Amino acid sequence: MPLSSRHLLGLQGVPKEDIQLILDTATTFREVLERPVKKVPTLQGKTIVNLFYENSTRTRISFELAQKRLSADTVNFSISTSSVSKGETFKDTIRNIEAMKVDMVVVRHAAAGTPLYLTKLCDANIINAGDGIHEHPTQALLDIYSIHEKLGRLAGLKVCIVGDVAHSRVALSNIFGLKTMGAEVSVCGPSTMIPRQIEELGVKVYYNIDEAIQANDVLNVLRIQLERKAREYFPSLREYSNYFGITEERLEKNGKDILILHPGPINRGVEISSGVADGNRQIILQQVTNGVAVRMAVLYLLGTMN
């Protein structure tokens, strides 16, 4: 069974079978990554453009590694080397890239909806690597994969997304993906960072982090995106850290074994203490490793469809 769409634009509306297929395929590639030679010829001859209109180090490297391990030819296009500064429109840039005959485009863009717009401008398979505050599907898939790897199930698990939910593309993708896989999803953060009417998505809201810890099996701790004006939404980093930061004391106090995820890069001492970030409840670096496997799975499944 192939995927039901030839693009991965987000996890909203993606059927359970598709997510399961990606997770299963990632398991195969996860094993490849443990071999001495971590390369397979699966996407030999395919050309992939990594179109990064927004700074990203880890997501781009993760995609690039995944592509290289599938033996695809990859080209990186990032804003600093682009013609954007010369005033070329997005549409013209895409037309030019398409004229060079590429098979897939991995796109990161500050404007929500740009990956969908791309599907209308060119024939390549489009993978969303993060669009504004909309979705970041491969991050959510690797989170889901990592939770499943660690706890052995997804259905019925209680997962809480903590932090700046309103300005997070990771949060929305996680909500859709986790709910599709049968998990119970909640969010926790200062009310200024929780979108209005989020309950309509079937998500419970906590404003008290202790209650969230007690009620959940997993915390997915979002990065406070200091570069995104996030700081205007709460009084001070100190207050955020005191009331919503995940610390060892807080976890001990609630006396609970809980799994901690973080999409990185982490702000130590803000949303998560060093003790937790390096402690035995977290799987932050496994997430990074799994990220390569999950992206290999997505690239492979989309790249071998047509």
Add this chain to the structure above:
Amino acid sequence: MKIVLRNLKLVHPLQNFDDEMKDILIVDGVIEKIGSLTKQETDNAKELDFTGKVAAPGFFDMHVHLREPGREDEETVVTGCDASAAGGFTGIACMPNTEPAIDSAEVIELIKKKAKGHLVDVYPIAAATVNRKGEVISPMAELHEAGAVGFSDDGAPIKTASIVKRALEYSKMYNLPIIEHCEEETLAGGAMNESINSTLLGLTPIPSVAEDLIVMRDIMLAEYTGGKVHIAHISTKNAVELVRQAKHKGLNVTAEVTPHHFTLTDDSLKTYDTNYKMNPPLRTRADVDAILEGLKDGTIDCIASDHAPHSIEEKEAEFEYAPNGIIGLETQIGIAMTELYHKKILPFQIIVEKFAVNPRKILNLMVPLFQKGEKANLTILDPDEIWTVDISKFRSKSINSPFDKRLLTGKSVAVVNNKKMFYKNEMLEI
């Protein structure tokens, strides 16, 4: 030159006509006779038959962006007038957010010069403040003398309450309205209405309360100063209620709504089509329902297009980077007829009132009458014609409309004004 328009049903909110079909004899652009005509009277006259059609006083759109001077690549005074005639309008008021802004008599003169001789009458609305900056009120007396019919910083609200107060006090001397684009700027600046949809689409939200606050501010200042406030493109439930209360109090407050705000909701944005990006943004079903109620009970005085041409290059962009606004001159009668008349929200006569009578009253303009000696200024409609919007046929220089390919019922078939008639895609001298 003589022309006879045969077999028209006349609808005029300020006059009483029965349902009998009538003939109108127009000589040199002036109504000579209405009713049955003798053979002698129609000698040498050009004859057009309009059986089944309705004549109303010429429709007037009080909210049009003509883009000239400054962005003639998007629209000019002439192409905007052509679009108006094709869409069923004999008069328009144009907004001052041009480059330079309409804040001097010279710019008004320029626009009047460009519009001279056209079927469509163009009435400039001047900036309320110098260069629309919100710092100093514009030279309103001089602008009024040059022909301005109202004042607005449209595209943005007048920045501070103190300037609104001063503008209302000053414009009151000439009984001209301050036309407000209601948006509290510290709350605005997003890409779409704040709702569950903005969360799902990841688009920066504009809360409806941003509009409500400025509507409330301006209503209170209208009460305090006795000035005249007109709320442009009303879009929220609370704003409608605020205007309703203001009217109950007897304040000088009026409001307009665009066809898109009584037809579409923010559900339309799911495709990230930039032709659904406008300011104020499309709101929710509850807001649309409140607007329909406001149209019914008279809270909302008129319908105006907020015709906002944008170049394809600018609209074909990432949603968040695309400019706000859509064109509407050539679709709005069809949309109003389809959504309001055929869905039995408003009777035909009230639609005529909201398109032809009320906008002119707000701007202190004479409403053309159907009687001997009056200048012939009328819109002829076919309430039942079914047609499909085709952006490639627009007279406007721009095509940024979300209504392309939409099936509509009701259309303007001809307009008459200034000794000209636009009929069957042709401009005739009459």
